[in-house]
Amino acid sequence: MATIYEVASMAGVSPATVSRVFNGQNVSADKARRVRKAAKALSFTPSRVARTLRMRSSQVIALVIPDIENPFFTSMARGVEDVAQAAGYSVVLCNSDEDHGKEARYLDIAVGADMAGVILAAAGDNSDVSGLIARNRPVVAVDRSPHGFDIDAVTVDNRAGGREATRALLDQGFTRIGCVTGPGDVETATERADGWRDAVRAAGAVDERYLRFADFRVDGGHKAMRELLDMPEPPDAVFVANNLMGVGALQVLSQRGAMPPAVGMAVFGDLPFAVMAPMAITVIPLPARHLGVTAAKLLLDRINGDDQPPRTVVLRNHAS
Amino acid sequence: MATIYEVASMAGVSPATVSRVFNGQNVSADKARRVRKAAKALSFTPSRVARTLRMRSSQVIALVIPDIENPFFTSMARGVEDVAQAAGYSVVLCNSDEDHGKEARYLDIAVGADMAGVILAAAGDNSDVSGLIARNRPVVAVDRSPHGFDIDAVTVDNRAGGREATRALLDQGFTRIGCVTGPGDVETATERADGWRDAVRAAGAVDERYLRFADFRVDGGHKAMRELLDMPEPPDAVFVANNLMGVGALQVLSQRGAMPPAVGMAVFGDLPFAVMAPMAITVIPLPARHLGVTAAKLLLDRINGDDQPPRTVVLRNHAS
């Protein structure tokens, strides 16, 4: 692979001039032309590695998400991408797979690779971004934030959403509302469950046996829904705290011939790729793309030197 | 950010020794301990950039896909990831968005960043991997291959699948079978349409007006399906060449109250997140994850120096 030196000697200029041509600095038209010709002849591609080493920062930002197979996160990724691309940054997607170990490795890579910044949808409350902070790399949390760090964050009002969803079920006349939420160490899971509690308590007593912690995936929805339905006195409706578990719950209901409204259902987050016109399901829409867009803008601000105190942006729960 | 030099001086050893400790080479137990202690104290993270520059290759592979919001590709990504991680490589996902410009930029980045290799699901037939080849970087094509390059490839038998799907519709008694396929410059789109032609021709004459090229996305499915249904003599069944357009087509059918089997439907690729038990739809399953796994293995072979002539692996069309 050709280097800047070979291009320089072929074009009869100095390496610095080649560098200048490729970075849009002032170079006489004639030399610029010669450089470009030589570069093409040698099929020269500048080494980003050397450039990054020298500059101590690259033009890429990392987006670390817990589940690449969840359309909520890929939609968020699109939002991030669109903003980043427009600003001349590339985005690399890293899938932590809800695993703290993998997440930590990716964050390490982000530091070691001198990435410009990181947008993190944390695998859990105790994700550790101290390495990034210590090295002064901008981080913004999105959807979920790691606890104990004072950083920019973009979220939605999970508790209010959970409350609203559950209340809708109560308004429809259901009386025993179950709740299927995510892992106990994930902020969005506990907050949405808190919303459920709020609404149920306002209507009577909370029965904690109707609360299930699952894994925010389709299978988690299956398992939790089955458990709920197999109780001696099963709930007559259920609030499911994310899109994928909503799919899982519906699959179980479908198998058992008890599709909504036979059993009431409310879901936090849009059901992915739904085919039918709106069924008898309450959906709290989630501005996935908008979360990504907002987080990316915040991050770019920081990259560009903004040093206000950390901000938390709470987006309204409707489609962007 | 601490460097290897600072660690060295704090530990009272040479930089070379620090390097050795972090690369698992022979160092006396005592020095190793001192180095580790110093590294922790300084919260040292090795610079991957410097390392890559020196080694002329990094431990990351790029996976370039045309649509990150398509569960087929994210499932494939999981397959790639699992194999790569196990071999000590990280995977970065790049979304070309079916755009040759973006794709080219990502391929450039892969070269410039000295990535170990690239797995590419090409944006179109004329994607250009000559840069990678010229620089001797391993590439493997997956799902779709760019034309004119003799490289490893992992695919499925698209034509046979299209034929099989269409034949199923004919067997169900439908007589006017439409086809909704992807962009004309995408291999999987044209091959699947060829399969449709094969089957229809075997049963009579092919009416090309029943063939629609769309964009492999939900909206493409909408548009094409509407056009087909609005024809003077609309098809009584349709073969849809990918999962997302299948969703779009079904949404239109649902709106018009003509869900299968009122209108026959066969889809190439599993419908994502389907809630109901199998409807009256023929599905040609696609081994998404397995494609990723296979491609990753091939790539790792090449990275490890395998220089057999390029291989093409055709996977059977069933779930992995």
Add this chain to the structure above:
DNA sequence: TTGAAAGCGCTAACAG
């Protein structure tokens, strides 16, 4: 086993 020193390819002073 260990250290000294060279160099990966690039950019940014600094001179001219």
Add this chain to the structure above:
DNA sequence: CTGTTAGCGCTTTCAA
């Protein structure tokens, strides 16, 4: 406008 030069932080001979 252009060239010279000194590193960015790491790995790796080569000697000791």
